[in-house]
Amino acid sequence: MFGIWVPVSAAHGNISVAYSDISMEKGIIKYVFQLDMYDMIAEVNLDDPDINLSTQEVLNRFYSKYHAEVATDLLSKIELYADNLPLKGKLTQFRFIEKEGEAQPFAEVVLEYPVRNVPRQLALNYNVVFERDQWHVNYVNLHVDELQKTAVFITQLHELQVGQMSLQYALKQFFLIGLEYWLTAVEAILFLLALLIGCRSVKQYLMVAVIFAVALCLTLILAGLHILVLPDRFVESLIALSILYIALNSLFNKNMKYQIGLAGGFGLIHGFGFAEAVSGMRVDGGHSVSSLAAYNVGIETGLLLLALILYPIIHYLHKIKRGIPALLTAIALFGLVWFIIKAYL
Incomplete structure (x- = not known):
């Protein structure tokens, strides 16, 4: 489907990239997370012998074998708070995509967090990849009702808070x-x-x-x-x-x-x-x-x-x-x- 992968260092110059889009619909905060497949595989099994390959067979095998591990890893490392209380999320979608402007294939994961009402304050603590790659970058776009924010997460800055409760x-x-x-x-x-x-x-x-x-x-x-x-x-x-x-x-x-x-x-x-x-x-x-x-x-x-x-x-x-x-x-x-x-x- 995507051909043969090259190592991540050659794919994007030693910098791993992720994209986060956070929105809200019908009482659900929807977190769409995109991460290059090398890093997604490395998150759950760095020793996977197929980590540098992206054939359809490899991707299907990873999806069927590590679906639960991906959910556990991301939900533990992406902490979302609404009005000071931690939200409990679940993984509802997981697929592979070709992202415009990126040489390597990406994994796209949708995390959903039910909320009681439209929050006045949102906070995000992000810790994916950083333990393995200090140069990791995550581009964040948050738009939840009146709460609007864009940010770039790096090792030294990977927390975001927008809004304030009276x-x-x-x-x-x-x-x-x-x-x-x-x-x-x-x-x-x-x-x-x-x-x-x-x-x-x-x-x-x-x-x-x-x-x-x-x-x-x-x-x-x-x-x-x-x-x-x-x-x-x-x-x-x-x-x-x-x-x-x-x-x-x-x-x-x-x-x-x-x-x-x-x-x-x-x-x-x-x-x-x-x-x-x-x-x-x-x-x-x-x-x-x-x-x-x-x-x-x-x-x-x-x-x-x-x-x-x-x-x-x-x-x-x-x-x-x-x-x-x-x-x-x-x-x-x-x-x-x-x-x-x-x-x-």
């Missing part, structure tokens, strides 16, 4: 992220439900909810500021075990005098789980501490609102014969399955 915008956005987190945190909702079911009075109910909120707040701040960080897999396994334990405790333990202590202890664990949503937040992007505080307030607000919503539901379930035991059994089974998935799969 304090008011940051507080609003992170508060909403915290508030909305409860809509998707199924494991936290089930834990809180099983915890509150075990309360024997309105006073105990309120104290358990408040103590859980305070304990959660403490570790969320510590983890959010990177003062105390635990491995994600370990935290998720502990959260699953906490669901199993508290459901069984509420099901079989008739003495609930330790319910407040359990709320505080398990609240500390769940705080690390809630911190995951803001893990990797750029501390140098502006308003980071205020944003974390607003996220925390959103979490606490969501928790207390959920506790108020659950109270009449729990009160009603107590009137249904076997309603509470059946629900707690289902929650315990969920915790057990969730623990097996997080700890062993």
Whole structure:
């Protein structure tokens, strides 16, 4: 298809070249990345015996064999942030092209990053090729709504930031992220439900909810500021075990005098789980501490609102014969399955 390659040094005078085009469409930031095939192969397997060849057979073999490695490598070395939070992307397209003005064939990769809304601030940290070639150059063209920027990345300068969040915008956005987190945190909702079911009075109910909120707040701040960080897999396994334990405790333990202590202890664990949503937040992007505080307030607000919503539901379930035991059994089974998935799969 492309003929026979020559070594990269002869192909482009010892300078490897890449092109980045960043745009946004329908809630997706689209990153089109073009890199000469020599460097693309070298990124995932520098010892590939066919690294200097570009026949159709070689290109097809590389595509089928290293597709996953290309995705992993690029997504780890191209870090994109929207409003201070890291975006999680995926590789959606991968093909080979002939690029006008370039002697060697290029790989074209499309990375897609879903976003909640049009970002006010974007940051890009690029680290492809530089470890192997200090002369690598990447020509960047960014056009996301009102955010427009062109840049040239070299070894000494391979970070880009465009736009700026206002304090008011940051507080609003992170508060909403915290508030909305409860809509998707199924494991936290089930834990809180099983915890509150075990309360024997309105006073105990309120104290358990408040103590859980305070304990959660403490570790969320510590983890959010990177003062105390635990491995994600370990935290998720502990959260699953906490669901199993508290459901069984509420099901079989008739003495609930330790319910407040359990709320505080398990609240500390769940705080690390809630911190995951803001893990990797750029501390140098502006308003980071205020944003974390607003996220925390959103979490606490969501928790207390959920506790108020659950109270009449729990009160009603107590009137249904076997309603509470059946629900707690289902929650315990969920915790057990969730623990097996997080700890062993």
